[in-house]
Amino acid sequence: MDDHDHSHPHPAAADEAPPEYYEVMETAIRELLIEKKLIAPGEIRRQIEVLDSRTPALGAKVVARAWVDPGFRARLLTNGRAACEELGISFYDDTQLIVLENSDKVHNLIVCTLCSCYPRPVLGLPPDWYKAKPYRARAVREPRTVLSEFGTEIPEDVEIRVSDSTAIQRYMVLPQRPTGSEDFTEEQLAAMVTRDAMIGVVKVNFEHGINS
Amino acid sequence: MAKPFPTPGLNVVKALGEEPAFKAGDSVRISVRYPVGHYRVPAYIRGKLATVEAVMEPPAVNNEEEGFGRNAGSRGHYFRVAIPLTALWPGYAGSLLDGLRIEVFETWLERV
Amino acid sequence: MSQSEHLLRKLPNDIGGVPADRIERTDHVLEPWEKRCHALADVLDFHKIISTEEKRRGVESLGAELIGQLTYYERWVVAFANILFQKAILTPDELAKKMDQVERRPTE
Numbered sequence: 001m002d003d004h005d006h007s008h009p010h011p012a013a014a015d016e017a018p019p020e021y022y023e024v025m026e027t028a029i030r031e032l033l034i035e036k037k038l039i040a041p042g043e044i045r046r047q048i049e050v051l052d053s054r055t056p057a058l059g060a061k062v063v064a065r066a067w068v069d070p071g072f073r074a075r076l077l078t079n080g081r082a083a084c085e086e087l088g089i090s091f092y093d094d095t096q097l098i099v100l101e102n103s104d105k106v107h108n109l110i111v112c113t114l115c116s117c118y119p120r121p122v123l124g125l126p127p128d129w130y131k132a133k134p135y136r137a138r139a140v141r142e143p144r145t146v147l148s149e150f151g152t153e154i155p156e157d158v159e160i161r162v163s164d165s166t167a168i169q170r171y172m173v174l175p176q177r178p179t180g181s182e183d184f185t186e187e188q189l190a191a192m193v194t195r196d197a198m199i200g201v202v203k204v205n206f207e208h209g210i211n212s
Numbered sequence: 213m214a215k216p217f218p219t220p221g222l223n224v225v226k227a228l229g230e231e232p233a234f235k236a237g238d239s240v241r242i243s244v245r246y247p248v249g250h251y252r253v254p255a256y257i258r259g260k261l262a263t264v265e266a267v268m269e270p271p272a273v274n275n276e277e278e279g280f281g282r283n284a285g286s287r288g289h290y291f292r293v294a295i296p297l298t299a300l301w302p303g304y305a306g307s308l309l310d311g312l313r314i315e316v317f318e319t320w321l322e323r324v
Numbered sequence: 325m326s327q328s329e330h331l332l333r334k335l336p337n338d339i340g341g342v343p344a345d346r347i348e349r350t351d352h353v354l355e356p357w358e359k360r361c362h363a364l365a366d367v368l369d370f371h372k373i374i375s376t377e378e379k380r381r382g383v384e385s386l387g388a389e390l391i392g393q394l395t396y397y398e399r400w401v402v403a404f405a406n407i408l409f410q411k412a413i414l415t416p417d418e419l420a421k422k423m424d425q426v427e428r429r430p431t432e
Contacts, residue, residue, distance in 0.1 A: 018431055022398040023357040028422035029404055030364055032414055039367050047363035093369065093376070096268075098292075113254050113340030115380050116396075125362070127351040131396060137344035140256065143297075144306045149347045159309035162297075164340065166252045167290055167315040168272050246333040250381040255334055256341040279381035281411070283372045301341070 050092055054124040058089050059172060060193035062122065064186045066099075067177045077101055080172065084122055091121045094168055100161070101174045102200070107154045109147070109162045109200035110171040111139035117165035119172045123198060130199065140164055150201040173200040180206055232271075232289035232318065238264040239324040240293065242316060250279035253320050257312070260300060261324060262293035265313065274317055290317040336388040337380075358397040365400055374407050382407045 019027065033039045062084055066073040076083035080097030091097070097119055100108035112118065113136050118126040129135050138146050143160045147153070154160055163171045175197040181189060196202045234240060244259040252275045271287040297310040304310070325333070354362070368374040374382070382403030383391065391399060408414040 018427070019357070022394075022401050023355075024423050024426050025405060025419075026357050026361050026364065026397075026401045027426045028419055029401065029408065029414070030360065031426070032418060032422050033373075033408075036413070038373055038413065039364075039371065043367045043370075044360060044363045047366050048359055051359065051363060051366075093366065113256075114252060114335075114337055115383075125354070127349070128396075129347055129350045132348075132350060133339055133342075134344040134347045137339045137342045138347070140297075140312060141301055141341045142305070143310065146347060150349075156307045157309075158307075159311065160297075160306065161311055161313055163313045164254070165315075166254070167268070167275060167317070169268060169292070169315055248332055250377075250384060251335065251338075254338050254340045275377045278375055278377040281375070281378055283375050 047092075051120075051125065054121060056123050056193075056195035056198065057190070058084075058087075059119070059123045059195070059198045060190040062087060062089070062099075062172075063174055063193045063198065064190035066174055067189055068186050073174075076174070089122055093121065095119070095121070095170045096168055097122065098163070098169050098171050099174050100163060100171055100200075102176045102203075104158070104176075106159045106161055107147075107200065108171075108173045109139060109143055109160065110165070110173060111136060111162060112165040113137070113140055114164075114166060117170060119170040122172060123195060127195070147201060150196065152202050173198050175200075175204045178204050178206040229288070232267045232291070234264045234267070234289075234291055234318070234321060234323070236264055236266055240264060240291075240321040241324050242293075243320045243322055247276060251276055252279075253316060254314075256300060257295060257314060257316075260295050262295045262316075262321075264291050265294045266292045268292060268315060274319065276317075288317050288319060290315050291321065293321075331388065335384045336391045337384055354397075361397045361401055364404070368404070373411075373413070374404060378407055379403055 030044065034041050062076065065087065066076050072083060072086070075086070076099050080099040081091050083099075084097060085091070100110070102108055116126055116131040118130065135146065140162050143162050144154060165171065175193065177189070178192070181192070192204050192206070194202065194204070197204045240262050242253065242257050242260050242262060268290050271289050273283065274286045274288045277286050292313055292315050295312045295314070296308070297306060297312060298304045298308055300312060365374075365376070365379060369376045369379070379400060383399045385406070386394070386399060386402060390402070394402065405414070405419055409416055
């Protein structure tokens with residue numbers, strides 16, 4: 001990943017085209033492991049369903065609940081995984097979750113400089129830019145410039161806190177609830193919360209809520 | 213509620229490594245060393261001074277060993293530490309307040 | 325420090341703080357095989373046949389040149405093959421024959 005970042009796939013083959021080399025390798029490995037009874041075909045199918053069921057909508061639900069329920073918010077900040085599990089969001093892997101609360105004084109940003117750690121059980125799979133070199137290399141060195149490339153300006157008197165994943169802890173940002181959203185229902189609040197706001201590269205935008 | 217059962221003179225000896233070596237607020241330095249093949253301590257924090265923000269619970273398998281298939285045993289304490297960005301990057305252009313948070317296993321931390 | 329020593333001391337994926345380009349907000353919908361590859365990685369981790377950490381180590385040990393040329397999931401699948409050989413779960417010959425068989429299969 002030093003010089004290139006091929007996070008994008010090769011041009012998509014037409015449906016009738018033969019599978020490419022790496023796809024053939026994936027199929028061969030999977031079938032051999034199934035033949036050896038080390039894994040079962042149903043496990044792969046089920047895990048694809050698990051992955052498909054995990055989207056930023058789950059994280060948005062967690063954020064909206066934290067905004068309307070101070071007790072839940074406190075539990076979420078104490079133990080992110082346990083609080084998500086309260087809402088039925090299971091953690092299918094060994095990861096833990098630290099939820100980082102943004103305030104008038106602190107703005108949080110998450111990154112994984114060594115690989116692509118991300119709170120997949122709650123947010124689904126990360127976008128390609130999160131896994132690519134520019135974000136991973138620069139988020140820890142010049143977070144304010146990185147944020148400005150996302151259109152986010154943070155005042156100098158607000159602390160930027162960058163969390164870099166290295167172990168089994170995953171992070172999710174609890175963004176600030178926009179002013180003017182006092183009368184919103186929990187569902188309306190959840191509709192305003194974007195994936196990027198939970199990564200910390202943007203704020204929750206009030207307009208997004210009105211338009212949605 | 214019943215009163216706690218009194219336990220005068222009870223002498224519980226903890227195993228080596230059972231208690232974390234550091235607590236929140238401690239000053240530590242990230243070790244400088246160069247493991248071959250796999251590591252989870254990025255180069256940019258090595259040798260830097262840090263403050264322990266929290267002891268992570270529960271202790272976890274040392275992921276540098278796990279990388280070579282040792283999936284059990286060697287559970288160790290690890291810590292969420294804070295390092296100011298001005299300490300990481302000479303001439304850092306942002307605010308003096310800006311900081312990094314990162315988890316580091318005890319094996320990589322030295323008391324200051 | 326010699327160039328080779330530097331390559332050993334600093335893993336290709338250890339890029340925090342290195343100079344890099346402006347951020348392009350790239351993303352793509354996973355190809356079906358990429359999603360299967362991700363699901364396979366999870367299942368291998370559940371059984372600790374290949375843990376997530378072993379997979380990371382396997383990707384790093386591909387070296388900078390391959391890491392630079394392969395896509396994200398291509399790196400994973402090649403790392404799986406190498407680790408399964410190392411663990412004596414598969415043999416290189418076995419995988420080559422199976423790949424040949426898969427390739428000759430008529431596509432639907």
